[in-house]
Amino acid sequence: MPKLIRNQSLKSLHTFGVEAKAKHYYELNSEIDVFDFLTEIDDIAKPLYILGGGANTLFTSNFKGSIVKMNMQGITLMHQDEDYYYVEANAGVNWDDFVAYCVENKYYGAENLVAIPGTVGAAPIQNIGAYGVEAKDIIHMVYFYNIDNFMLNQLEAKSCKFGYRDSIFKNELKDKVLINKVLFKLSKKPNFKLSYGKINEVLEQKGVSAPQISDIANTIREIRGEKLPDVKKIGNAGSFFKNPIITIEQLNIIKKDFPKVVSYAISDTEVKLAAGWLIDNAGLKGYAIGGASVHQNQALVLINSDNATGHDVVALSQYIQKEIKQIYGVDLMPEVVFV
Ligand SMILES: Cc1cc2nc3c(=O)[nH]c(=O)nc-3n(C[C@H](O)[C@H](O)[C@H](O)COP(=O)(O)OP(=O)(O)OC[C@H]3O[C@@H](n4cnc5c(N)ncnc54)[C@H](O)[C@@H]3O)c2cc1C
Structure with missing residues (x-):
């Protein structure tokens, strides 16, 4: 059973960085941790809040139940066909590390989603999006445990009811599931989306006429860095x-x-x-x-x-x-x- 930590400060566990404490706190680092945790679910203090990187969470006061931090790591190329790579990433993987992996390997489709704080497991929840691309464009399958019956389920992207910052996980399945991994479908050929915001303009300023995937990711990272405050500082x-x-x-x-x-x-x-x-x-x-x-x-x-x-x-x-x-x-x- 994962270790129970009592009275855990949540300040450094969400990007707003306001002080709040969790009565009970668990970190799930493996499938075994998830299984053990769910097996003991009847004895776990409620309510539960599943936490990724805390980049979309505001703790408004002390939390009386259990915070469950999803920390499972690992990115694996599962298989490929003529057109696509199928890459599985565990829920606790840092989203930006996942994008960096795709950029480095020239797996196309995730590059516009660079520098979004948070975890892979949270990406389907609100169907994260930026610069004309949404997570739904590259998600193939979402795997999750049903908290009530410990069953491992999977949903194809088309059944996830993805919308603008929305999905089935914010509605019918809200607070009912623990996403443990996501399978992504990334293209073998580039299909860059450059018309959104200042991407084209900045590439031109840099004199890049035939951008590579890394040029696009770097450019978007720079543009975002100018617009958004750095969570490490503010x-x-x-x-x-x-x-x-x-x-x-x-x-x-x-x-x-x-x-x-x-x-x-x-x-x-x-x-x-x-x-x-x-x-x-x-x-x-x-x-x-x-x-x-x-x-x-x-x-x-x-x-x-x-x-x-x-x-x-x-x-x-x-x-x-x-x-x-x-x-x-x-x-x-x-x-x-x-x-
Ligand atoms: C500086 C900054 C820039 C941002 N830019 C963007 C942007 O461009 N586009 C965008 O869409 N968002 C953006 N966001 C918001 C945020 O990055 C995303 O919402 C991200 O997906 C949050 O991930 P997280 O792991 O931190 O989620 P958390 O805040 O930890 O959790 C968010 C929600 O997901 C649930 N959840 C998390 N992990 C799991 C899991 N494994 N299983 C089940 N439920 C889970 C939580 O219970 C909660 O409801 C930005 C945030 C910051 C701080």
């Missing part, structure tokens, strides 16, 4: 809110008062609004409550600027939601999981 969880999806009719109403509102068409009838623009335009950059504030360079990122408590961050996020609703009539939904 506590944050990346984009705090999802970009709201509204109808074109709603957009036209907003445009009457805010003609410069930033939006991206996602279908003939709907658009995604840039939540960062809404917050910035509301004059909230730098706005602070207690030790939490809105980042000066990137309004979508809330930061732990001065020993914030979880309550400070929650209060700030609620204030922003209230303001955005009042100004634009739009609901902002957090991307970050409050625990």
